[in-house]
Amino acid sequence: MQNLMLQLHDRLLEADKEGCVPTVTRMIELAGLARSGGILELEAEIEEESNVFLRTGVELVVDGRDPEIVEHVMLNLMLAGNYSGTELLKRMIIATGVLKIQQGENPSMTALTLASMLGEEYLAAANETSCQYRVKRINRISMLYKRTALPESAEFEERLFKFYTPSIYHIVRSVEHDVLVTALCGCGGRLLGHIMGSVSQSKFAQICKDIECEYMNNLCTEDILYAQEYILRKVDELEDMHVIFAMDIPMI
Numbered sequence: 746m747q748n749l750m751l752q753l754h755d756r757l758l759e760a761d762k763e764g765c766v767p768t769v770t771r772m773i774e775l776a777g778l779a780r781s782g783g784i785l786e787l788e789a790e791i792e793e794e795s796n797v798f799l800r801t802g803v804e805l806v807v808d809g810r811d812p813e814i815v816e817h818v819m820l821n822l823m824l825a826g827n828y829s830g831t832e833l834l835k836r837m838i839i840a841t842g843v844l845k846i847q848q849g850e851n852p853s854m855t856a857l858t859l860a861s862m863l864g865e866e867y868l869a870a871a872n873e874t875s876c877q878y879r880v881k882r883i884n885r886i887s888m889l890y891k892r893t894a895l896p897e898s899a900e901f902e903e904r905l906f907k908f909y910t911p912s913i914y915h916i917v918r919s920v921e922h923d924v925l926v927t928a929l930c931g932c933g934g935r936l937l938g939h940i941m942g943s944v945s946q947s948k949f950a951q952i953c954k955d956i957e958c959e960y961m962n963n964l965c966t967e968d969i970l971y972a973q974e975y976i977l978r979k980v981d982e983l984e985d986m987h988v989i990f991a992m993d994i995p996m997i
Contacts, residue, residue, distance in 0.1 A: 762863045764831040765838055769859045769867075772842030775803070776852040783910050784846070789918065789948060798822060798836050802843035812847055819843065838862055894933030895966060901928065901973040902936045904980060904991075912989035913943035919979045924972045926955040931969035 778786050788807045794800040801822070805815045819840040828836060838859050845855040860867045894902060908916065917925060917940070929937060929952065937956075941949050983989040 758830070761831040761834055762867070765834050765863060766867070768835045768838050769856075769863065771799075772838060772846075772859055773852060773856045776842065776846050776850070776855040779846045780849075780852050785911060785914060786944070787846070789914070789944070796839070799839050799843075802839060803846075806843060806847045812844060815847060816840070816844060834862070892932070892934045892937060894936070895931040895969065897966060897970055898931040898933075898973060901977060902932055904977060906936055906939060907991040908980075908989060909992060910943040912983075912991070913940055915983055915989050916976070916980060917944055917948065919983060920976050922951070922955075924975055926952055927964060927968055928972035928976050930956060930964050931966070931973065 775787060775790065778790060784807055787803050791800050791803045794803075798819070802815065802819050805818060819836075823833065823836045823840065826832075826836075841862065842855060842859055845858060850858075857868065905913070905916070929940070941952065944952070980989070984991070
């Protein structure tokens with residue numbers, strides 16, 4: 746891939762580089778998600794991804810394919826497509842980013858590597874993007890931490906707090922979005938932060954938006970408790986099927 750980059754470099758125009766900035770930003774976001782929630786978190790994030798090349802690379806990583814296979818598949822797709830200019834550079838950025846994510850590299854280093862493919866003038870902007878992403882996510886989770894739980898939600902919180910990222914991921918996927926948001930409206934900040942740190946960026950943003958909506962905050966307690974009971978039944982089903990596993994850790 747380095748040889749391909751060297752061949753491409755002399756033919757790149759400034760407009761080609763500028764057209765790749767959104768791709769760099771997207772890969773930095775995915776690197777942050779993988780770092781905070783694990784590789785499996787990317788599966789939900791790229792479900793509706795329109796870029797087939799990006800979706801293919803991430804799916805290979807989520808499936809646990811060897812790095813050599815991931816690199817060969819992505820390189821073959823680039824060569825077979827006979828791409829040039831911006832389109833080729835975008836795919837090289839995506840391929841490099843996917844491999845860095847698979848290696849578990851720090852998102853800040855991934856941002857530096859990807860920005861370096863565009864040139865020195867893009868390094869500062871990429872570092873700022875990486876910092877902004879982290880700050881934005883932390884701020885939203887901090888806001889959720891300030892929420893106070895309904896006393897009736899104690900059992901729901903205690904049950905869900907015993908699950909970590911892989912299990913939370915399955916629980917969230919098993920229930921309708923509106924039911925999940927309704928149940929979470931009765932929860933305190935600690936459990937909300939625990940769950941928010943285990944879902945994809947798009948899911949995280951949507952849940953935050955819906956919880957913040959005034960009409961959701963005006964839900965009656967009965968609706969909230971009904972949604973929580975429904976989710977707990979789903980949790981029982983998933984445990985019986987050995988899809989999720991609770992950790993025997995008390996909620997402090």
